[in-house]
Amino acid sequence: MTAPAPTPTAVVTGVGVLAPNGVGARNYWSATLRGESGIGRITRFDPSSYPSRLAGEVTDFSVRDHVPSRLVPQTDRTTQFALAGSDWALADSGLDAGSLPAQERGVVTASASGGFEFGQRELGHLWGKDPKHVSAYMSFAWFYAVNTGQVSIRHDLRGPTGVLVTDQAGGLDAVAQARRRIRGGTPVMLTGGMDASLCPYGLAAQISAGMLSGSDDPARAYRPFAAAADGHVPGEGGAILTLEEGRRARERGARVYGEIGGYAATFDPRPGSGRPSNLERAVRDALTDAGLRPEDITFVLADGAGEPEADRVEARALSAVFGPGGVPVTVPKTMTGRLYSGAAPLDLVTALLALRDGLVPPTVHVDAPAADYDLDLVTGRPRPVDGDAALVLARGRGGFNSAMVVRRPTGA
Amino acid sequence: MSAFTLEDLFTIMRECAGEEESVDLADTAALQEFAELGYDSLALMEALSRVERAYDVELPEETLGEALTPAAFVDAVNAALAARTPAVEAAG
Incomplete structure (x- = not known):
């Protein structure tokens, strides 16, 4: 009798972060320990006529610096975040992705809204002009699965892929699905989630859900567990993680952040x-x-x-x-x-x-x-x-x- | 003189589909296939639609499948522009 092989573990070896209070994991973490908030009045459009006017915006992200020019016209901001985050998560892992067959690398992300800003612009073209003015990229740029698809293409990830759409819970559900794939024998998975829908369409959708605070004071608008809590502030950003099978990660000498336990x-x-x-x-x-x-x-x-x-x-x-x-x-x-x-x-x-x-x-x-x-x-x-x-x-x-x-x- | 030039096409391609970092969109690219230049069918569909809007011309759908290089694409646009002119004059 031989002992059954231990269940493979899924460990985090790389992270890519875009947050309103810091771009890059290092900046985000130091700002977070200092208690620095990235919440303020919306600047990407004039919010004065909306019942909620505050948001956590990512302000120091230059698309041209982080996304290939080829991909800029065909991507919403949420996908641009996912592309940058996945680049950083892979680089941070120190993994030589080319050392694995493409079928042994996969990607599962979560999405709550898809490419709202892109969709808003092209729908504006459709009813404001005519169908000829709608971008051919509208065929996928607005869609929930677009981040997974674009990340898969960019890094040649031909193993298991997927997208989870369960609102805010999706961020954990996606990582759990990536862990399942690792347990099932895929050595490397990119996972996580990015959302960026701070455009009029995106804000209107959130307002209709009735959960946003109407406060104009960034220090009072989102106070979970306070007796006076009255809603939340929307934000944009998220994180992408590189998950690897634990034993393999240790064998290659990877720096391990921890395990999805x-x-x-x-x-x-x-x-x-x-x-x-x-x-x-x-x-x-x-x-x-x-x-x-x-x-x-x-x-x-x-x-x-x-x-x-x-x-x-x-x-x-x-x-x-x-x-x-x-x-x-x-x-x-x-x-x-x-x-x-x-x-x-x-x-x-x-x-x-x-x-x-x-x-x-x-x-x-x-x-x-x-x-x-x-x-x-x-x-x-x-x-x-x-x-x-x-x-x-x-x-x-x-x-x-x-x-x-x-x-x-x-x-x- | 051509009404629509290679440089016009490259300008539109850059605007609507970006430019591959490793590719130089210059005259030497005229005879290379779009796929080699990093443009897929969606990028071409987008470029075609922009040309139609900017030059007020309708290109036959076969253009996408048949004009495989920038030079052929420019020829197709100029052919469509030339075919359009008598109609405009007749109407005038």
Whole structure:
């Protein structure tokens, strides 16, 4: 009898970050530890006639510097972010992609809106002029799957590909799907998510969902878990990760950020059914999948909807699993706004860097959580911690709950 | 004298489909196939549509499949422009 081969692990060996408070992982992480917010009045168009006017915009990204000129006319901003992020995630991994057959490299991304700005412009051409004025690239540039497709072409990734569309939860669902592919024998996967729909069409879509704050004060507009929470601020950006099979990564001497240790997703009952949210079960199942107990979790990056009912559901789930105030909780999204499919991949990067440096970044703009939430919310300044695992939660509009555990590299 | 030149085409191609870093869109490119210059069928469809708008001319759909090089594309546009002129005069 031989022992069964161990299940392959999926480790993060490279990251590419575009965030409103920092472009590039290094800039983002130092700004985040300083508590620097990237939220301000929208500058990409005049927002004065809209009921919500604040956003987290990525301001220091030059398309010409980071995207080949050949690809600029055929891509929306969200795809330009994904192309830059995947370039950086691959470069950061130090992987010589050419050392693997193209069929052994894949890509799975999440998308919440697709190429809205591109779509808005071309739809304007259609009804403002005539069909001849619509770009031929409209055939794919607006589509949810476009980031996966363009990244696949650019880096010749011919292995498993896919796209997950589950609003904000998609950022974790995509990484989980990439982990499945690694476990299934594909050695390298790019994964994560980028969204960038801060155009009139994109903002109108978010406004119609009714979750945006109407405040004009960047320090008061998005305050998850505060008693006075009244919605969120939209943002643009996200992160792309290079995932590799763990043993292979160690053998090539890769620098490993950490492991995707566990994952679970649940779906909520229909509104008005009277049945409770299934978020708690997602948390428990992710811990089980990781083979960890609640006390093994060093800190939690919460979804932090900034909407009282959703905040209460999340606080209750955390209290139920970890005990009242039983684990440090933070929402660094307060510095970027909610990035939709980009938010959770960015939170995974944040969690891995926080474990590495032993510092949990603060939830800014919130003095204290509402007392009855029983949350140990990290506010004001980074909190020193020493531990091996963190939990990231992401919830999507319509009932999606996803939970993922990341662990510090072992045996390094 | 041609109404539509190679340089006109290259200008439109650069605007609507960018330029491959490794490719120099100069006269020497005139006889190379679009695929070698890094332009796929969508890029050509986009260029064709821009030419039609800018020069107020209709190009037959076969142009996409038959004009495989910039020189052939320029010839096709000039042929369409020439075919159009008598009609304009007749109308005038």
